Amino acid sequence: MDHLAHVSNQPNSQPQSQISHLALDIGGSLIKLVYFCRYDDNCRDDDELRSQNESLGSESDNSRPVLGGKLHFAKFETSKINDCLEFIHSMKLHLGGFHDCTAPSSDKIFIKATGGGAYKFADLFKEKLGVSLDKEDEMECLVTGANFLLKAVHQEAFTYLDGQKEFAQIDPNDLYPYLLVNIGSGVSMIKVDGDGKFERVSGTSLGGGTFWGLGRLLTKCKNFDELLELSHQGNNRVIDMLVGDIYGGTDYAKIGLSATTIASSFGKAISDNKGLVDYKPEDISRSLLRMISNNIGQISYLNALRFGLKRIFFAGFFIRGHAYTMDTISVAVNFWSKGEAEAMFLRHEGFLGALGAFMSYEKQCLDGLTVNKIPQRFPISVSSAGNKIYCSMNGKSNDNESIECTVYRT
Ligand SMILES: Nc1ncnc2c1ncn2[C@@H]1O[C@H](COP(=O)(O)OP(=O)(O)O)[C@@H](O)[C@H]1O
Ligand SMILES: CC(C)(COP(=O)(O)O)[C@@H](O)C(=O)NCCC(=O)O
Structure with missing residues (x-):
């Protein structure tokens, strides 16, 4: 029996105060979810949030009500897609999509989704949750997500060498060009030249x-x-067979290979008279x-x-x-x-595609919601018809799974 079939897909069944916009990236190995949730009105008062926001240097407007919320991140193994559907259902996240405003009488809800699973599992989402997946191109979403994180989130990028992690200062005006290497099930290499300007230049199936x-x-x-x-x-x-294993313990200095360089990954397994159990x-x-x-x-x-x-x-x-x-x-x-x-x-390494899909809501006409990037200190805004909400990310993530947002409603 279809255990989720009783779920209502009417947007009005979602309480007005629970703003939860959902986007998905359904990959070969993992399903990634990004969704925005408002704090419960009782959680924090407006003054607290306003002062928090001011301390972050945001251009707060005291005349507008300030609401707090979080951009949440979650993931599930693609092979356990039913757990993911249960989660979306239990959190009522499937109601956080948009309506096709070109068909006003339609009660169809669309959820933004990217990755191969947006195609593969479209019917399952329809059957179990009553929602349609509005498909966004995977490479485009990766680039949108990366550009957003690099420009908007403080201490997002870092170098790591010899056990030392160092946050990189990224100047948004001097970001391009760069190479984005997304290591998922397989690997895509994308040359990024600007917002929406990119080319997938290579890839490898060894990922x-x-x-x-x-x-x-x-x-x-x-x-x-x-x-x-x-x-x-x-x-x-x-x-591994090292250069030294082949060269009697010495470097092959003439071509710049030290004795400790791996000459052949797994190479020793051929010469040793050993099996896997050894x-x-x-x-x-x-x-x-x-x-x-x-x-x-x-x-x-x-x-x-x-x-x-x-x-x-x-x-x-x-x-x-x-x-x-x-x-x-x-x-x-x-x-x-x-x-x-x-x-x-x-820092948000695995959520680029899902973030890109989330941001693609801005392309929709306004019966649902839009997501706009606003310059500098207001990197993201979320608005829905007649109820405009601005979300400024302070970039402080309490863990890898969520980012605090301060929200203004007009
Ligand atoms: N809990 C996990 N289960 C399976 N794979 C994981 C897990 N955590 C990390 N991985 C690694 O991440 C890869 C998937 O990365 P991801 O960026 O989500 O790609 P995809 O979009 O192809 O699912 C897996 O192939 C595996 O190497
Ligand atoms: C097909 C894919 C874009 C799918 O993305 P993924 O689910 O692996 O994140 C990726 O697996 C890929 O780029 N593979 C490498 C194919 C190649 O260039 O040989």
């Missing part, structure tokens, strides 16, 4: 799905985080992580070189804020570019 897929088969790990955790304790030299899962995980991260770092650098790009931003949930992954990618970029190019990472 996050490869790491997790091979890792699962080779280590019997039950989840992605367990596999990552394992890699902490591992030693890749047990499995290798420790943690060593396998470590070799796999280095292989995938190195390869992506190298291809990224080559593409940056191709177009003379100095900055490479790495995103996607493969990274998972994991120190060793970021370090390996940074070292690869640094090594191949001889220090000329820089790898940077994003």
Whole structure:
């Protein structure tokens, strides 16, 4: 039986005070959700929010009511899409879409969605939640999300080398061009020249799905985080064939290879008379992580070189804020570019596409809501018919999952 079928899809059943706009990015591995929720009126008073906003230096207008809210981020495994549908249903998030104003009598609700799953699962969303998915191009959403985060959110981008995390000062007027490398199930490399100006210049199928897929088969790990955790304790030299293994412990200095450079990932497994059971899962995980991260770092650098790009931003949930992954990618970029190019990472690494889809509501005509970027201190505004709401993100994220917003209503 369809356990969600009883859900009402009438927008009026959503309490007026609960403004929740939902956008989805349904990828090969994970479903990402971005939604905006107002605080409960009782949670914080207007004065508190106004003074908080003033302390952030925003151009607050005392004549307008100030409301607080949060931009929330959530994710689910795509293979567990029913959990995601249950979540959306229980939070009534599916009511936070828009109506097609070209068909006024229609009670159809559209939710902005991107990623391959917006096509694959469109019928399921219709059947279970009674909503239609309004599809947005995945690359376009990634770029919109990245540009928004880089311009609007304080301390979004950072470098990571030798265990040192350093936040980057991004001048919004000096952001372009850059290379965006999104490491999801597969990898897309996009040259970004401005808002809406981009070209997907390359990609590789050796991505996050490869790491997790091979890792699962080779280590019997039950989840992605367990596999990552394992890699902490591992030693890749047990499995990888190093230059020193081939050159009798010495460097191959003439071509710039040190004895410790990996000559062949997993190369030792061919010469050792060993089977899978003879290798420790943690060593396998470590070799796999280095292989995938190195390869992506190298291809990224080559593409940056191709177009003379100095900055490479790495995103996607493969990274998972994991120190060793970021370090390996940074070292690869640094090594191949001889220090000329820089790898940077994003705090909201996995939500670019979903944020881009969220922001694409601005394209809709106003029976639903629009999202506009407003300059400088008001990076985002959300408005709905007859009830305009401005949302300024202070950029302080309490964790990776939500960002506080201050909201003005006219
Ligand atoms: N909980 C998780 N479950 C599965 N994969 C995860 C998880 N957390 C991180 N990952 C990694 O992130 C990748 C998916 O990244 P994501 O940016 O969401 O791409 P996609 O859009 O293809 O789903 C996976 O292939 C895997 O490497
Ligand atoms: C097809 C995709 C854009 C889908 O995005 P994803 O779900 O992996 O985030 C991506 O997997 C990709 O770019 N793969 C690499 C294909 C290639 O260039 O060889």
